[in-house]
Amino acid sequence: MPERRPRRTDPDRRDRIIDACLDVVVASGVSGTSHRRVAAAADVPLGSMTYHFTGMDELLREAFSRHARSVSDRFEERMTAARDAEEARRAVVGLVTADVATSRRDLVLTHELYTLAAREPAFRDITDAWMARSRRALERHFDPTTARLLDALIEGLTIHRALDAPGVLTPADVALVADAVERITPARPARRR
Structure with a gap:
C-alpha cells in the first residue's frame, strides 16, 4: 500500500487570496483581474479559487x-x-x-x-x-x-x-x-x- 502524504494545511489561504486579489486589482485593474492571476499572486492552485469563492464577483466583493x-x-x-x-x-x-x-x-x-x-x-x-x-x-x-x-x-x-x-x-x-x-x-x- 502506498504511503499517504500528509495533507497540506493552509488555514490562511482564503485571506491570502483576498489580499492577492487587491494586489492584482492595483496592478491590472478590475478588468485585468482573473482567477488565474489572483491564484498566481496568492501562490495557490487555480482550483482553490472555486473552492473558496463562487466566482469573481464574490472575490471582488470580499476584497x-x-x-x-x-x-x-x-x-x-x-x-x-x-x-x-x-x-x-x-x-x-x-x-x-x-x-x-x-x-x-x-x-x-x-x-x-x-x-x-x-x-x-x-x-x-x-x-x-x-x-x-x-x-x-x-x-x-x-x-x-x-x-x-x-x-x-x-x-x-x-x-x-x-x-x-x-x-x-x-x-x-x-x-x-x-x-x-x-x-x-x-x-x-x-x-x-
Missing part, C-alpha cells in the same frame, strides 16, 4: 469590502480621537493629507471600487456602507449636512491628490486643505439676521 473596512477603520479612529470640533477639523485635514490620499495602493483601489460600483449596482452596497460609516464618524462632531459636505470634500480632494503629480505635500497644500475644511465648518456659528 473591496476588506479595503473599504480598512480605510473606514482609519477614518473612524481619527474622528473618534478628536475631543472637540477644532480637533475634528484637524482630524479631517489629517485624513486628506496623511491618511486617505497618501498610499497609491489605497487610491487605486478606491477609484477601482468607485468605477466598479458606478457600472455594477450590485457593488454599490459596499460604497454606500463606506459613505454611511464615514458620515457617522463625522457626525460625532458636525451636523448631518456639514458631515455630508465634509465627506464630499474629502473624496474630492482625494481624487485631486490622486491625479496631481506625485510628490510630498507642501505646507501650502496642507494650508489649502485646512482652509477648505474651515470654510465648511466655521469655528463660530453664523449669526442669524
Whole structure:
C-alpha cells in the first residue's frame, strides 16, 4: 500500500487570496483581474479559487469590502480621537493629507471600487456602507449636512491628490486643505439676521 502524504494545511489561504486579489486589482485593474492571476499572486492552485469563492464577483466583493473596512477603520479612529470640533477639523485635514490620499495602493483601489460600483449596482452596497460609516464618524462632531459636505470634500480632494503629480505635500497644500475644511465648518456659528 502506498504511503499517504500528509495533507497540506493552509488555514490562511482564503485571506491570502483576498489580499492577492487587491494586489492584482492595483496592478491590472478590475478588468485585468482573473482567477488565474489572483491564484498566481496568492501562490495557490487555480482550483482553490472555486473552492473558496463562487466566482469573481464574490472575490471582488470580499476584497473591496476588506479595503473599504480598512480605510473606514482609519477614518473612524481619527474622528473618534478628536475631543472637540477644532480637533475634528484637524482630524479631517489629517485624513486628506496623511491618511486617505497618501498610499497609491489605497487610491487605486478606491477609484477601482468607485468605477466598479458606478457600472455594477450590485457593488454599490459596499460604497454606500463606506459613505454611511464615514458620515457617522463625522457626525460625532458636525451636523448631518456639514458631515455630508465634509465627506464630499474629502473624496474630492482625494481624487485631486490622486491625479496631481506625485510628490510630498507642501505646507501650502496642507494650508489649502485646512482652509477648505474651515470654510465648511466655521469655528463660530453664523449669526442669524
